[in-house]
Every structure is written in C-alpha cells, then in structure tokens.
Amino acid sequence: MSSNPSKFCYFFGIDPKSGQNLTEGNRNMKDLLGGKGANLSEMCNLGVPVPPGFTISTEANVLFNKHNNYASNIELEGETKVTKDQLPQQIIDEVNQYLTKLEQVAAKKFGSLQQEGDRVLLVSVRSGAAASMPGMMDTILNLGLCDDNLQLMISNFGGNERFVWDSYRNLIQMFGDVVMGVKYEKFEENIQKQKKKRGISLDIDLTLEEIKEIVQDHKETIREMTGEEFPQDTRQQMFKAIIAVFQSWSNKRAIHYRRIHNIRGLKGTAVNIQTMVFGNIDKRSCSGVSFSRNPSTGENKFYGEYLTQAQGEDVVSGVRTPEKIENLSIEFPQCYNELINISHKLEKHYKDIQDMEFTIEMNQLYMLQCRNGKKSAAAALQIYCDMLDENLITEQESILKIDASQLDQLLHKYLTDEEIQKHEPLARGLAASPGVAVGRIAFTSEQAIEMAKERKIRGDVILVRTETSPEDLAGMQMSQGFFTTNGGITSHAAVVARQNGKCCVSGCSALIVNEHEKTCTINGIDFKEGDIITISGSTGLVFNGALKMSEPTVTGGNFGRIMEIEKKYRTMGVYANADTTSDAKRALEFGAEGIGLCRTEHMFFEKTRIMDMRRMICATCDEKRQDAITKLKQYQKQDFIGLFNVMGDRKVTIRLLDPPLHEFLPHEEHEIEELANLLNEDIHIIKRRIEELTEKNPMLGHRGCRLGITLPKITQMQAEAIFEAAIESESEIVHVEIMIPLISSIQELRHQKEIIDRIAQRIISSSSSLSNKVKYRVGCMIETPRAALLADEIASISDFFSVGSNDLTQMTFGFSRDDAEKFLKDYIEMELTQNDPFQILDNEGVGQLIKMAVQKGRSVKPELTVGLCGEHGGEMNSVQFLHTCGLTYVSCSPFRIPIARIAACQQSILSAQKK
Template identity: 50%
Template sequence: FLTNAQGEDVVAGVRTPMPIAEMAEKFPEAFKQFQQVCATLENHYRDMQDMEFTVEHNKLYMLQTRNGKRTAAAAIKIACDLIDEGLITEQEALMQIDAKSLDMLLHPTFETKALADADKNNVVGKGIAASPGAAAGTVVFTPEDAVKEGKAGKKVILVRLETSPEDIEGMKYSQGILTVRGGQTSHAAVVARGMGTCCVSGCGDIKMDEANKKFELGGKVFHEGDAISLDGSTGKIYDIAIKTVPADPNSGYFGRIMKLADKYKAIEVRTNADTPADAQRAFELGAQGIGLTRTEHMFFGPGRIDKFREMICSETVEERKAALANIEPMQQADFEGLMEALKGQPVIIRFLDPPLHEFVPTDEKDIQLLAKAKGKSVEYIKQLCNSLHEFNPMMGHRGCRLAVTYPEIAEMQTKAVIKAALNVQKRHPDWHVVPEIMIPLVGEVKELAYVKKTVVATADAVIAEAGVELKYMVGTMIEIPRAALTADEIAKEAEFFSFGTNDLTQMTFGFSRDDASKFLPSYYAAKIYESDPFARLDQVGVGKLMKMAVTLGRETRPELQCGICGEHGGDPSSIEFAHNIGLNYVSCSPYRVPIARLAAAQANIKNPRK
C-alpha cells in the first residue's frame, strides 16, 4: 500500500509500495477492519482474492475483489490450505489448479527481472514453443560439437535445420534445441519433451548457413560460440544468455496434490520412454507403465548403428540375420532396463517404425567404413543409400511394412523383448511381467496377421526353450484412418489398440506434421483453425475416428485395452476426451506425467465413470 497516493501509483510501479503489515501501525483501526473483510471475502469466494481498497479519514473502503492470479507453486499451496481450512473439498481443490501450469514446476525458468529486461531489448525472433523450460548457452551446429562441449562442462544450444534420430547424443548434451523446420510433433519437439529439454522449433525466419557454422536472425548474425537463450514456453529467442533458475517442484504440496489426483482419476497415466533413465524419471513422476518405447532410437548407440547399417546393406536373409544377431543382446539389455525401471508395470514396446533411409550414413567417413565392412565399393554403398530415399517417406516403406518385407527384424526384436521379460521375471518373482508388443502403421488386418504370426512363433519358441510360463500381448497402433474404420476386423488379431495421434492427425488432415508450421499461422489468423491440431486433439474429425475404433474394436473384443501414445497424451483437453470415450490410459513424455495425472482427475470429476 501507499500513503497519499492513488491506486494507479501502485499499479504503474512509479513508487515503491510498503508491505501490507506496516498498515497495522499506520492505520490500526482500518487494518483490523481490512483483515475482517479479507476473511469474509475469501470465505465467500472460497479462493485467494486480489483486493483493492483505499483509506480515507481512517475509514476503509473496498473498491473491488477478484480471484488472484498465481504461479503454479502458489496454486498448489493455496489449494492445500483451502482444503485444510475446510473451505473447499478435495475435488474442488483439484479443479482450481490449471494442469498445464505444472510445467513451470518441472523445468528451469528464467530469473524474473533478467527476463523482463531481455523481453524489452533482446528478442530477435520467435518459433514454436515445442518443449517447455528455459535454456541459455553458446551456439553449436552439430551434435558432435554438442557432445564435445557438453562433456567439457559447457552449456550449449544446438541449432539445426531439423533434427533426426542420429542427433540424439548431441541433444542429450544440449541445454536447448532450436530448429528452422518442424512443429509440435517434429522429431526435435518429441524427443526434447521426452528428455525434459527446452526446444523452440519451426523458426522459419532463420537464414541458416551450416557449412560456415552461422545463422542470421532479426538482423543479426550468430556464429558458433555466440550466446543465445530460448524460452520453450513462449517460443522466444534472445541474443544474450539470460540467467536461469532450476526447477523446484516443492515436493510437499506437489506430492499431496498428485496423490489426490491419483485418488480421483479413472484412467492410467503411462509414459513414452526410450531409455531406462527416461523411464526412471517418469516412474518418479508417477507413471504407471510405459505406453510407447520407440525402439529405433536404441539403434543409434555406439556399436549398434554400424551393425544396423550392415543389416540394411545385406543382400541375403542370412546376412541380415547375422547383422541383427549382434544387435539383439543390446536391445535385450535396453528392454530389461526399461522393465526394471517400471518395477513390473506394463511396458509397451513398438517395433521398428521409421523408413530405413533415416539410418544410412551421410558422412563420407561413415560410408567408407560401411563399404569396408560389407566388402563393397564406396560407389555401390552410395547408390544403395540413395535408392532407399522416398518421395514421401512418412507414407512409404516403414512400420509393419518393414516387418512384412524383412520378417527377420521382427524376429530379432521379439527375441529381445521375450528374453528380457523372462530375465526380469526371474529376478523379481513377485512382479507380474507381461510384455506388450506393438506393431506400428497397420492399415489392413492381413498385414497385422502376417507380422503377428512371426512374433507369436518366435515368442513361443523362446518361452518353450526357457521352460517357464510367460504371458505376452500383441497389439497395434491405430494411426491410419483405414485402421480406425476397420477396427472390428483388426481387433480379431490385436489385443490392444494404441492411438498414434501424431500420425493419425497427419493422415486425417492430409498435411505433414513437419511442414504444417509454414502455413498454419495463416489458418489461425483467418480463424480456420483455433489451435494446432498436433498439440490439441481435433475431437471433431480425428476424435470421431478414435471413438469409432474403440466402439468397433470392443464389439469384436470386449476386453480390448485402448490408449493414446501420441503427444496429445499430455494435453489436458485431449486427456478429457480420452476419458470421455472410454480409453484405459494415456501415455506422454516423462515431464508431462504430472500434468496428465491432474488432467485425468479433473476429467473424472467433471464426468465420473460409472
């Protein structure tokens, strides 16, 4: 409060207000009245109030009151306090908290004053806010440089035209990731969210010069080693390093709200995790299993990519099997790590999905190494790699189509999954390990039946050889509209459905999730779309396909388990829709698990399941 002043003096910030406690000394009668009125208003509205008042001739006048704005940490504490004071119920407390705001508690943020100054003077561009958090560091242009600088203890921002699976190691060592191309569900965005790393994608204003390691943005040229900052919550890019503040979830109140959320939610919350570290973090944040493991990310580790490339370049089944045999124990170890991290909870492992051209070498040195390993000429390897490129790879030779063409890939992955499950079950007899194998990109039931035949024959042989009992499930991703339309047929083979809403959205709308950011802003401006359909589920079109698939699938197989494993699994409005159409679980990146837990509880409070 201020003396001899108007309300505008407080709001405008031209004078420094005094702490409200000092009012007790200056205007004791008015302050006593003020405390009474505060209690009356908070009791009436049953929420924290932002009140404006004035004192004239020692008399208190209340001017207005409204529900006060609050940070995520404050919202959680206020909700707990209101429960303890008996003013609101547990359900009302959960409904008061904005689920999306929990992001602020789980990621680094910028120091408030430093950010305010930077917002005035240092914004050079804006992209898509792809993964929340704040990051500051020096610019690097290659994943190799990111690893090198990161290992040396330096904070770096990886700047790329776009990322691909082979950039994973560099992304791990980066504070933040900035890309010229891509949207909410591009590779960079999805992987960054999984790692809890800040990412700004699709900044088309960047003029990139990778060869000379520099880029231009906002009239400035940035070279390798220059400092920049990214705000993954707003998409803003700054030309200085802004001081960051580490995440502090305030576990006491946070943990209490999460327990309440679990008490009232009706659907499970699982996580999308590709490494034991991701799985462990998700488990700590309350995940009840893994809804998606992208096995392709595992192929890029040291000693693996070379063998996988040898498999791709093999001319006979025997050669392919020999190369895959070297990868199998590594995959098995990965799967065991994931199962251990989740302590016996469900783990869904998706078989190889991306087209093979994503794995072939582009660097001359790597091409020479592959040629030497295969006993072929460098020219032959280059021609082979070029032949794998497709005009539209996202609708090309990928997913279950790879397993139809090369059953030995599915064979190897099945052996790795089942052997891992057997080992984990043996180590933990009290756990109930039931691995779930997911066949991606199915559009025709005969495709699924063909691949499932390979999986079942391989799995049963491994289990028989072990001489023990082990249950496993085989299901599919529903990501092609035809799969949703023929879900009754597909459910004859599939024991569970997992909606890959990233691809399902892409194929239903008919636009690329990596290129849509170029034209979607015009659609928002023209009010054609209100939000990014890759960030918030299109309940009218894509949602209708999902609802149809659930209904048709359960007509064939009443016990059919259904869930979401696309990025929509972490969006509150999409989670509410998933609850309403009867899904069993949602799955999202580790750092979105708390958001999903709260959103799932809010959905069940609004529309309780019978």
C-alpha cells in the same frame, strides 16, 4: 438469474440513504457480466463496500459487433479510432437511463453543466470478460472531467487544485491513448519535458503549474496527431470510451493472450461503469492490490502492496515501486483491519485465494475488484492443502481447482545454496515469481522473439526492461525470465510470470536500462544485448554469467499429498513414453503406472549401434545382414532387460520399428565412406542403396508394419530380443505388450502377429520353469484413418489398441508435422484453426476418429484396452477429451505425467458428478 435479451445494463451498489441493495447480478453471471462485473455484484450482495455502478453486458458487445459489421473474433487493423463505429441506439438509451440511476445513488451529477453546490460524478470505464485477462484490454479513469466542471470539482475537494488537474491530465492521456489512438509515449514526452526543467524524477513532485502545462501539451498532442480535439462533451467521452473497450476485445494483445491460454467460446467483453474513488487526493488516500495469501509461495499470510497518493493503474503498471502491504497497518490502521476482514470473507465465500484491488479515499476503504488469484503451481498446491486442513474445501474441490497445465512449473530447475555461495550476486530485486532463468539479455519484445528462434543453439532469453506492459506479451511468451527496474510483486511482469510459470525479478533499483542503446547497467556493470545473466525469482538475486542449475524433485510434500488424493478419484490410467531405464525411473517417480510407448528405434541412434543398423540395411549378402541383425538383437535385449527390471510387474508396451529405413542412413560423404569401408563394399554401391531407400513422402512410405512385412527378419529379431529379455530379467512377472505400428488392415496385423506368437511360443516353452513368468499381448496402433474405420474388424484379432495421435493428426489433416509450422501460424492468426492440432487434440476431426475406433473396437471386444501414446497424452484439454472417449489410459513423456494425472482425475470427478 437468467439474462434478458432486451436488457443490456445491470446495476450494482447499495443505496446509501435506504440501505437497499440495488444489485441486479451475482457471481453466477460471468458469461453475461464478465468476471469483473459478476464479482462486483457479488461483493455488493455480501455487503462489501463497493463504489456503485453498472455493467454493460457481453451481449451488448455482440450487438455492437453486428451493428458495425465485424465479427468479435476478428483482429482490428491499424490504429482503429472509434469515431467510425457507432453504438446501437438501444445501448445508448440504456446507458443514459443507468447513468441517471447512478447519479441518484451516488448523489452526484455527470456532465459539464452543473450548478454551484453540485457534486461532480466521475466514473471509470473498465473491460471485463468471463475469463480473467489481466491488462489485456482497456481502462479509462476519471471520465467525465472537462474544462467546464474543473472548478466545481476543485470546490468538491476543498480547493485541492493539484489533485483535480492531475486527474484531468490522467484522463486526457488515457483517453488519447485508448480511444483516439495516440501512442502513450507521446504523452510521456510531455511529462518528461516538465521533469527535466527542474531535474525531478517522480510524477508526485510536479507542481500545479507544471501539471497545467502538461494538460495543455496533451491537448495539443491529440490535436496534432488526430486532427481532433479532446472531447469536452462528457456524454461523448462516455460513448467513445464504451466503444473503445468493446473494440479492445479484438486488439492484438487480447487475441494473443486468448490464443496462449486457450480461451475460446466467449462472446466478448463486458464494460463496467463505476463511480470513481480517488487514491491520489492526499496523504490520507492510496491505492493497492492485495492477495488473501501469498501467490508465489502459497503461505497463508496477507500479501500485497500499495502506493500513497496514487491511482490503481500506478500500482500495477510498475512505473513506481510500491510499499509493502504491512506498512498499510501503520499508515491506515482502521482501513487495514477492515481490508483483512473483507479478505477473509471473500476467501471463505469463493473458496480460493483472492486477488483484490482497493482504494482508500480520505481514510475510507472501497473495494474495486476481486477474483480468484493467479498463482504459481507450488503456491496452488500449498494453498489447497492448507484449505483442506482448514475444512474450507473437499478433496474433490482441491483437485478441480488445480490448473493441470501449470504443474510443469514444479519441474523447473533451481539453484542450490552451495551454488549461490560460490558466486557474488550483482544485485537483489523483489522475488516476484519463483524459478531460475539463465539466458541472454533482450531489451525489447521484438528482440526476445528473434533471439528465441535461436534457442536450441544459443540458449534461453531473459527480457530486461524498465517495466513491462501488455504490449510486451509476445516477447514475454518467448522468454524464460523477466528482470525489471520498476514494479512490485503485483506488477505486470510478476503477474504474467506467475501465470506462465516463468521466473521474474522486479523492482531492482540497481538496474538501469537504456532501451535505445540496447544496453543496461546492473550495479554499475555494463551489459549489452546477448550477454548472459542468471536470475532467481525465488530469492530476487541476479548473477553475472550462467550459474549451474539443479534438477527438481517433486516427490513428497504438497505434491505427494495431492497426488495421493488424485489416485482415489482417477479412473483413467496414466502411462509413460520411455525408451531408457533412466526415463523409466523418472516416470515412476512421477507416478506412471506403466510404459505406454517404448520406441525401439530410439535404441539404435547411438554411434556404435547406428553403424550396425546401417550395416543391416545396406548389406549386400545374407551373411553380412545376419551378422548385423545379431548385434542389433543383443543391444535391444539388454535395453529391454533394463526396462523390465525397473518396471517390475507393470506393463511395458513396446512398439516395433516405425520410421523408414533411410532415416538411419548417412548423408555426409565421410560417413558414407566409413560405412562402405565397414562393409568392404564399393562406395558407389552404398550410395546407390541410399538413393534407392530415399522416399518422396516418407510419412506415407515404407515404414511401420510395412517394414516388418517386407523384411520379416526385423520383426523376428525384435520379438526374440523382447521375449529373451523377459525370461532373463530379474522381475518375477513381466507384462509386455507388443505394438504393431501403422496398421491399416487386419491382414497386416495378422501377418505380424503370427511371427510374434510363433517366436513367443518357442522361447517361452523352451524354459518350462519360467513359462508363467511372461504375460504378453499383441496389439496395434490406430494411427491411420482406415484403421479407425475398420476398428471392429481389426479388434477381432488385436489384444489392444494404442492410438498414435501424432500420425493420426498428420494423416487426417494431410499436414506434415515437420512442415506445418510454415503455415499453421498463419492459420491460427486468421483463426482458420483454433489451435495447433499437434499440441492440442483436434476434437472435431481426429477426436471423432478416436471415438469411432473405441466404439467399433469395443463392439467386438467390450473390455478392449484402448490407450493413446501421442504428444496429446500430456496436454490437459486433450486428456480431458480422451477421458470422455472412454480411453483406458494415456501415455506421455515422464515430465508431463503430473499434468495428465490431474487432468484425468478432474474429468473423472466431473463425470461422476454428472452421473
């Protein structure tokens, strides 16, 4: 269904009188209706019981932004109140029109001036962007209640005063927070004041009179904090709420969430106006969240939780710990069976695990939302393997459904049974998100951010809270695990943890947090900020101190099965960056097809070796320099033999020395003195040599091929080590590719290639019986813009290209990777750049240079091998872009190989489908 620019509202629901489906949208309209609106429409189209309503489109959000002269991607400053912004009249008119339609379908009336016998229409006002952003934007429930219709509402519900007044309380505090900018804590103080009077702890124990007092206190709080009254005009409530939801697209937490999850290009949020159904009326009512399968493990078992006499926000907020969904079959057996059937129908329709919100109002089931569920990586593999066996999806669909960026979750460390048995657990909570975290306790988001800055020195951070909220997102991103007193397996903490591959233990009643004092007790034992605990989100266990974690293995099982499938469809190679035999072995475990980058300089940083490297650099005569070079050659040769033995006949790409020489030299006085003694030289001579080699801008200085050109003995030594190692290795065939770094002209490449070819001919021909053992090629790195511009000329003598995207990014932007962190954060926050270009490839600039290099190189050599060996080779979005550039392979660290394989396979499938 195509969008109509003159139309902003879309109805969903079934007319109960005629049975006619009045729904105007469907699942394919997410860009226009947002994910929530599109799925509400789709459920109506499937005959699922959904309270009727209408969606205000994302295009209305765009019009609203233009009308109020601010861009949809600009963060609103301070405590913005909607009173200064206005809805365009066209949207107001359409909302009024659709409210009338909703009144007719629901057989209820919206507003304060109603007659005896009328039924009061209350609505929820919810956000819903095209991409799911759970908890990031705003929601208001029970909208439409006011002083004048309270008694009629009580009459509608058989005189249930407590329920109606509690709904009014909920509306005032949500509206006051979301729309009028009053901090939620102010309202919580009013509630706690009443609880303390009688010494009660649960909201459900408040009496009618206490709730009435809270309502008056809430109104007074709004008056004191804003100078305004809580609006009694229900249309004013409606339009202010719509404005607040539109504005929530640009709140800090929503912007931060989109940045973290790389959500770009969306217009804004839609607004869903939906007839209220009430899970908090009485014991015949409840609200819950369920999944068609277990989102933590992937087990094909209905999963979820609910709260009796509660609204949906109570379940996900974590304020109360809910009941397991299995108990629903006892309390609400008919509704439970209906819910199971709906779950099966939706899963079969969407071909994915379903995350569903529901409310039971006086034994009548209503579905409020469905979406593809967020799950851990292990659960995703289990689910899609099961769905393959159930013939619900195809092999290609199973690959396309996997979030490649999540696969590093499978590489998390874990606790062995033996390790667990050695330690007495402090407590057990709910196993809300798998994995293990060992870290220092932080009690606030701000603490977690500060403590994480010291992570390299003092270890990881665990955020410990009574419950988390969307306001904690920045601190949660910097923590490795979450531990909460309240909340269940669908609480905010659990959802964020599963989505981001972090560990979470929730609902632990033995945890008591004093956030003001920055302390907590776990089963009676005191802890303070910075104390170390271990939490296991796989078991729910919590331990004092740091337990020993074990390394994961990801071969076999569901992972192995999916990786066997991806081999069938992937057309781009995935190699590893590996400098040692242990790196190479791990890379093969993860499915690397070869080594795309061996950084030879990494072989020199060990204590003994770096001393010989320093001797070579600082030697004052040829004899001393040659002695050091001979030793360096032996180190390299033995390392290369190890790599060739591990890799067998797979390609091994070796980059010759790249960094400037001063990086190997000492700076501490005692180290300089040690080097002088070793060389039997005056310390002042050594200091002068170090000073001579220090560069003002080493990134652009005497490094890469320039070292081999000015010091050809380095290139000669490395080439001899490579070819002698190839001859002496155990492998029957050695495929070695020698890569010249930092080329910017054909002359530089020719100079280095002639040295390598000459040495290759001498060493290989000297062993006639093994002359066919070594297959070698000499290529270059494309990491300067000039090399990309002259790629056709360079390709005439280069056997292959390898894009060095790290340096190419530095030189294209003019950013130093080491120093860019000083300003890149500001660039990203101000949206001067969408991402850190050192993490996600800059397609518009650097990407165009890569495309140019591929096209120019292959215009000379159509079968030219072109790879990439920067950090971007293991990042999902970058890999998919590089696939479209026609790269032969990408190379990344061993632990990123699964991500690269799936991302490359997904793009291969999509490209084949387009053809």
